[in-house]
Amino acid sequence: MGNYIVVLTVSGIILFGMMKKVKVFDVFLEGAKEGLHTAVGIIPALTALTLCVSALRASGAVEALGQLTAPFIEMAHIPPETLPLMLIRPISGSGALAVLQGIFSSCGPDSTAGNVASVMMGSTETTFYTITVYFGSVGVKKTGCTIPAALTADLTGMIIAALTVNLLM
């Protein structure tokens, strides 16, 4: 099903662009160039966070943390492999990418852990970064109930991710 959505979206967007007389190829190149800039921009952070994530995994600390919290996350049927992702997702987008990649290579993308991790990644944001950028731009220092609300959203997302994957996949 998902693969049809991709075909339909891509062809639909291009068809709509043609109908609106957009120079689709030129605009694609412009947009792609911007995407390249963004991607290059995250390379340093991605390198730093991959270093942390792989060192933490190899040290066994992640495993120990997993064992410590296992009773809680098992209640929600959350695969224990996704715990590091839950912890790093609100803090660092690049770190989350590195963790997600690690889960894919150790469990496989189509395993339960791989699916749940994908849903967690796709349905949440880098909460702290977003709040900093948005409130920082207008000089708001007291964020009030933004962080509790955003973190509740993240936690809900993590639990529902496991639930939807268990029910629908």
Add this chain to the structure above:
Amino acid sequence: MNYIFAAMLMIAAIWGIFSGNGEAVSSAMLQSGISTAELMLTVTGGMVLWSGIMAIAEKSGLTDILAKFIRPLLRLIMPGLEKGSDAEKYVCMNISANILGLGNAATPPGLKAMRAMAEQHRHLNGRPDSEMVTFAVLNTASVQLIPATVMTLRSAAGSSDPGGIMPCIWITSLCALTAGLLVCKALHPAAKGDCNHG
């Protein structure tokens, strides 16, 4: 972020050495550059491709059409937003760009929306009003139709159905957003009051 970076490496080093995994940590550190390069190629490829496609969506006016559908919904969650104001326009542009997965295109109107809302509420003196909080939570909940990066990574890892998780992602992000908005409203007894007790 500086402390988090240092703390993660310190924990890895200390834990690794004391649990006898020091060698594994060393080789993981040396390997991490290589795995970054692989990850980078995948992520870059996906970003370039989808940024191109989404630029067409934006240029052809798809975002504006989406914004029209969003406006009535917006009344529900941000009732304090003035009809027809600049703030409302920018909020709509931001949300529709987010839904289309145009993260980068979403930020400029998002920041303009924040500025417009802050100007309407100068009296709050550096504290956000409930609309600004709601708007920030909206942006942290990532409601998007095409989770391009996740799908690219899945397909690179050899998934048999990279897009199969999309329905789960839609349901999950809507639930997460709802939970976030409910907490917003719960901590905000007065609809128009400022948020200074969090």
